[in-house]
Every structure is written in structure tokens, then in C-alpha cells.
Amino acid sequence: MKAARYSTSRQKACNSCSTAKAKCDRKVGCCTRCASRGLSCSYPHLLLPTASTDSTGGNTLSAPGDLLPSPECEIPAAADARSATTESTLVIGDASPINSSFETFAGNYLPKAKEPGPEIPILPPTKSDTLDFSSLELFSPINVDDISNRWLHAYIPVSGQKIKQYPPNITSFIYRILKSYVAVAIRGRGVPPFIHASQVMSASASLPLSTCLSLIRICENPLPGSEGVAADVLGREMSNLFDHYMEYDNVTQLAAFQAYLIYSMVLFFRLSQISSISFRQAMMNLQQLACSSSRGGLMCIAEQRHARPKWEAWIVAEAKRRTLFAMYLFDSVLSSQDGLQTFLGTELQGLPAPISKHLWASQTRQGWETAYNIYLTDWLEEGLRIDELWPMPADLDEPARLERRNRVDIWLESVDEFGTMIYTVTSCTHGG
Template identity: 30%
Template sequence: MIQPSSDSTPDSNNILPNDWLLWNTGPPQSVPPLVKHNMETLLKVMKTWPRTMAKGFQTPPMLHFTHLEPSRTLWPMKNCVTVARMWVSQDDGAAELVRQAALQEMRVLFQQHRSMDERHLLAALQALVMYTVMLMFPGKGQISLSIVDPAIFACLQRVISYVARTGLLLTEERDCIQPAWEAWVHVTGKRRAVFSLYLLHWSYSVYHNLESFACSQLGFMPAPTPKFLWQCETEDKWEELYARWLSQWRDGPYMMSEFAAIQAGIALEQRSERWLEDADELGILFFSIGNTVYPCVEWW
């Protein structure tokens, strides 16, 4: 049984409502070319995730393979896969039908998330990421980004705040001790879903020239975990690999806040390079946009 994290880090509760402002409080600003490129790259990549999930050959980097195993998939994700398949196979002109299906599922999750156990809460959070992507691109062959009701982002913020209070960092991770595989997969899945929603929100805000969230709120969390750990298919193999990986990080895991120290040029400082050697697709997304996020020029 997965229990809520016992993490007592104060910052784990610091995901606040005003981190999700969706209105522009000043005059329109021009978006620097590099920031625009980063935004477009993120949206191009994340738009593929519902289709990847629906096809079933592999899982998007946000999801662990166990989250979509038929015998383990929980109802929030089962429903999400169904809507994703509808989104993938839709006929021309069916965008509104897909949008309404996604909205209906989101309403259910917004209403019920506080009564869910830990496993269902994670599945709900993961499903909300996918539904958000589908709301941004409801139409077949769509080449622009749709407007999403600001109330949706307000509800997403409340879900993330609630999830943050259940813990986003294991005590074992903080103390550089090997955790149990199931607990690690669970908390890592929560962090990856939170990271993904933040990336979606930032990209949406840049595209529509809206005010984005306060990026500093991610800094207390470890950066996305190594690909070989996240994709490891057995507990025994994961335990072996985690022990080897942990021996490299006795000085503490690489944290999201450390991205701010990355300097221009072709060389990296030691910890950043060590983390990048093992990064997966989600980690590469964060690394590729570096500290150029706008308007948070200094992310963390």
C-alpha cells in the first residue's frame, strides 16, 4: 500500500494560487525568438503524448509502464485512454465532441480528487495532463493553440496544490537512502505529472502572451530521474541500478534549482553533466530550454 510521503520539507507546500496567473497585467510584450522556439518545441513534443499513449507501443515519458498495464490501470487513466483514442481517430469536424468528452472527464476528476486514495490521485493527475493537451489541440490536424477556459487552469492549480500536500519528495530521497521501488515510482510519477503541467502552462502562456507561473516553485524537487531507472521493468533490476546510481549522488540528488547555475557555452559543471548523462526525454526538455524561460529569465 502506498502511503502519503512523510516529507517535511516546507517548500513542498509552496505551490500557491498566484503561481498560475493567466492574465496579462501589463502591455503586450514581444516574445524573444529563442523563447518562441522553446515554446514551440515543447508544444510539438507534448502534443504527441496522447497519441503515444493511445497507440500503446510505449508510454509517454510522464508515465511509468506500470501505470498503463491492463491489470493495474485505474479508472481515471482507463477513461483517459478511451478519450485519447477518440481524439486520435476523430473525423473532420469532430473537435467539439472530443473537447466535450475531455471536459466532462476533467470535471469528474476536479470534483472527486480529494476523496481519492494515493494511487487514484496520481492516475487522476496524469489524466489531467493528457486532457489539457487535448483541450489545447482538440481538432484533427490543428496547427494553432486553442483557448482554454482560465477556470480549467485554476482547477488544475488546486489539484496540484492538493497533490503537493501529499508529498513530492520521499524522506529516503532527501537522506540519500534507497527507497522501495513502488514508493519511488509513485512519487516520481507525481513529480513528472506536475512538471508536465507546468511546462504546458508556461507554453500556453507564452503562445497567448499571458502571464505565467512563478517558476521558482519547482526548485525544491529533484530533476527528472534517469531514463534507465524510470524504464526499468523489474524491481530486482531497479534495486541494482538504483544502488549504483545512488553511489554517484552521495552529495544529494540533482535538484531543479540547479538548472539556474548552467552557463552559456559548450561545457557544463560536474553535477549538471553527471545528471545529463542519464537524462530521459522529459529531462532533456527541461535542459533544452534551460534558463531562457520567459518571463522568468532566471527559472528557479
């Protein structure tokens, strides 16, 4: 009872003003600040919440009895329903859940209304947004076996290979960009841009990827001298992935490939393991994983027919291609560190370049299908291929050169940060 009286006497603002650390006039019905912003205005219940553990392992708060609003401020029933249907939790592996409430959404994205307006209903995801990866129509337009031999090319050049002359500033650029991907993942602030958002949602997350995104958190602030211990922990998980990858289905193999790439980049950028023999073996294993995942298909059959594919099939194909491109850039950085030559990935010729940010960022099936229909109208023929960013063949005449430049310009209009990074590297190193 004493604690309840203390918490009541200390409450000088409604929940919204308290969260924003703003002055609240506690006006009956709705305070002035909430009214001007169209926010729901409520006050804490007298009963203190107690902690409980939800099914995902994260901590949630619940209070005994019904949490009723303060009699000083009634919350409309529509606002209650809106808050209940829009609050969501995203869990990545065993990391703590990140809660997103309607109040945060409204405060950051909706225009500030001078007067409270009508309630805007926000519907929960429909059943059509449920992802089903059980039937994917994919194929590989390239010889994927060449991917597994990538590591040999720096030591035993193959005839016909084209050397990439990386200027020092481009090498530094790739290094810093890939290092930033590692930092984002280790700090739990997001995932690298070769992982699709659907891959880390709790309903469809693959175990290799969710385990990876949780395990690498131990490398956020390693104590001096403990880098070797952390490297051993990651190394054991990498060995486990490689020993069992042949048992995985297509989607899980992709997750294993992505997880292994992230582990390898953490070992290099955060734990400085490049000089170890085990790291060399890890890179050979990585390219074998890439080969096996690619064998499961790198393009949708519908893409080849210039038609709209199934959303799930496109997610897997696009994520595979992006992960391959990231691995090749990482391979170039490693070769540069060793003073070895880097070669153009001619074995990837014909693969689609990273596609529109609107497609990659779509979170609903309807939104993605609408974006893909627009994409098809922009590209009446096939979309841009990764090799169109490489040096122009000497036998191209001027009209063909202009046509290629025009296609690249159209592609650049809608690419995301990952595509922009790919263009920056290719245009500066290959003259694309």
C-alpha cells in the same frame, strides 16, 4: 472438413517463416531458417482456432482440443515451457491487448545463432515484483499551495518573480514536444514520459488513468465539425474527476492529476479549445489537482536521507514530479499563446530533477534496487535539483560555478528523453 483441407494445402511455410513472409524449405525436424536463428519451428494444427473473450475484455484465440505440433517438426519440451512462461499481455484501459511472444523477443533482441544452441530459460516475474502502494513514506519539501495559484501569476505578478524570456524557437520546441506526447497517447502507441509503466499495468492501473487512455482514442481521427462533441465528452469526464478528487487516495489522486493534464493537452493540441471559457476553468482546476496531489508528498523520506527508498514510494514521487514539470511547461505554452509573460517556477525550487533512465525504465524490483545502488555511488551527496538547471546566482564564485556544471554533466550522463528535454529548455531559456 473442406476448410481444414484448404488451410492445409495453403500452408507452404512454418509459423516463423510465414510470419516473416520468408521462404521455408520445410525441412524435417526444423527448417533451415529457424535453425539458423535458433527459433522454434512449428506448423499450424489442423483444427481452426475460435475466438473467445478473456477476463480483460480483449479477444484471445483458442482451439478445441489440444494444439499438437505437426508430426513433421517436433518442438522440444523446454521450448514449449519457455514460450508459455514468456508470453504476456499488456492492457491499457479498454484498448486491445498487445501480445508479446518469445519469438518476437528472440528475433529482435537475442543474437542470431548459426547453429541451434541450448535453451535459455526465462523466468516469470517473482512475487517480489508485486507492487504494494498501501504504505508510502512521502513528504513535500515545498509550499504546495503556491502551485494552485500558478495561473494567477500571469495576470497579477508577484514580487520577486523571475520572467522567462522564451525565444520563439524554444516556445515552438516545447509546443512540438508536448504535442507529440498527446499523439502517442491518442494513437495508443505508449504513454507520455511522466507516467510510469507500472501505472498502466492491468494489476495496478488506476481507474482515472486507464479511463483517460481509452477515452482519448475517440480524438485520433475526428470528423470535421465533430471536435466540439469530442470536447464535450472529455469535458464531462474532467468535471467528474474534479468533483471527486478529494475522495481519492494518494495514488489515485496522482492518476487523476495525470489524466486531467492529458485531457487538457488533448483539448488544446488536438481539439483547438484554447479560446473557450471552459478551457480556462479547466486549467485552474488542473492546478488545483496538482496542488492536492503534491500535498500527498513529492519526495521520499529516504531520498532526503540519501538512502534507497521503497520502490513503490519512489515511483509515485518521481511520477508526481515529472507530471508537475510537464504541467509547468504546458502552462508556459498557453501563456505564450495569449501573449502573456511566463515566470520561473520558483515554488518548485528544491525538487529533484528527472532521475536516471535506468531507474525510470526498470521493470523489476531487483533491477531497480541495483540501479539505485549505482545511483547512490554516483551521487555521494544529494542528487541534482531542478533549480540547479536555472540561472546561476550572481554571488556564486568560480569554484562553485564549476561544481554546478560538473553536477549537471554527471546528471546528463544518465537522463532519459524527458530529462534531456528539460535540460534543453532550461539551458536555452535560463542560461543554466
